[in-house]
Amino acid sequence: AQKITQTQPGMFVQEKEAVTLDCTYDTSDQSYGLFWYKQPSSGEMIFLIYQGSYDEQNATEGRYSLNFQKARKSANLVISASQLGDSAMYFCAMREGRGADGLTFGKGTHLIIQP
Amino acid sequence: DAGITQSPRHKVTETGTPVTLRCHQTENHRYMYWYRQDPGHGLRLIHYSYGVKDTDKGEVSDGYSVSRSKTEDFLLTLESATSSQTSVYFCAITASGGYTFGSGTRLTVV
Numbered sequence: 001a002q003k004i005t006q007t008q009p010g011m012f013v014q015e016k017e018a019v020t021l022d023c024t025y026d027t028s029d030q031s032y033g034l035f036w037y038k039q040p041s042s043g044e045m046i047f048l049i050y051q052g053s054y055d056e057q058n059a060t061e062g063r064y065s066l067n068f069q070k071a072r073k074s075a076n077l078v079i080s081a082s083q084l085g086d087s088a089m090y091f092c093a094m095r096e097g098r099g100a101d102g103l104t105f106g107k108g109t110h111l112i113i114q115p
Numbered sequence: 116d117a118g119i120t121q122s123p124r125h126k127v128t129e130t131g132t133p134v135t136l137r138c139h140q141t142e143n144h145r146y147m148y149w150y151r152q153d154p155g156h157g158l159r160l161i162h163y164s165y166g167v168k169d170t171d172k173g174e175v176s177d178g179y180s181v182s183r184s185k186t187e188d189f190l191l192t193l194e195s196a197t198s199s200q201t202s203v204y205f206c207a208i209t210a211s212g213g214y215t216f217g218s219g220t221r222l223t224v225v
Binding site for chain 1: 146148150155156157158159160163165171173203205207209212213214215216218219
């Protein structure tokens with residue numbers, strides 16, 4: 001079974017609209033962390049936001065927020081007021097336990113913002 | 116960028132030749148990782164290291180070996196490159212709970 005599932009291979013959104021990118025995860029660990037990364041066409045991996053499994057409040061970073069629903073094992077990324085520069089691939093990833101053996105990634109969502 | 120440098124940035128090589136990719140970090144991080152990225156697969160872990168001479172396999176380790184003789188360098192070797200190893204390779208480190216990635220190496224095996 002996949003540990004990280006991103007069900008939206010591609011999305012088209014009008015500029016200035018809010019966007020929700022879906023991510024569900026599967027783990028039996030009590031301690032874990034969820035990450036979102038942005039990969040623009042230039043190829044670098046840009047960290048956006050992090051949510052720990054014990055965090056009681058949803059994480060926010062500027063226009064990014066993480067809608068964390070622990071019981072549903074979902075960690076959706078919300079981008080408010082989308083901009084043309086938000087067009088990119090977006091990856092959800094999970095750290096299990098202390099994370100010494102790295103992150104497990106979903107397959108990504110290709111987001112295109114239309115003017 | 117947490118001082119991570121990958122070299123080379125681009126490489127074209129022939130099937131059957133050995134290839135070594137280098138990841139260099141300047142901040143004495145203990146853990147280092149090699150991932151490959153392919154369309155439709157996201158990033159998948161190849162090998163990781165938790166200290167000098169301490170390495171372990173990841174999800175897609177077949178056909179790859181690694182070495183870490185110094186804290187700052189983590190080398191990924193394809194002993195005999197195949198076309199299926201055409202990919203973009205990312206190195207990463209972890210520090211303070213976060214993960215930072217290098218700029219990637221685009222490898223083409225022809």
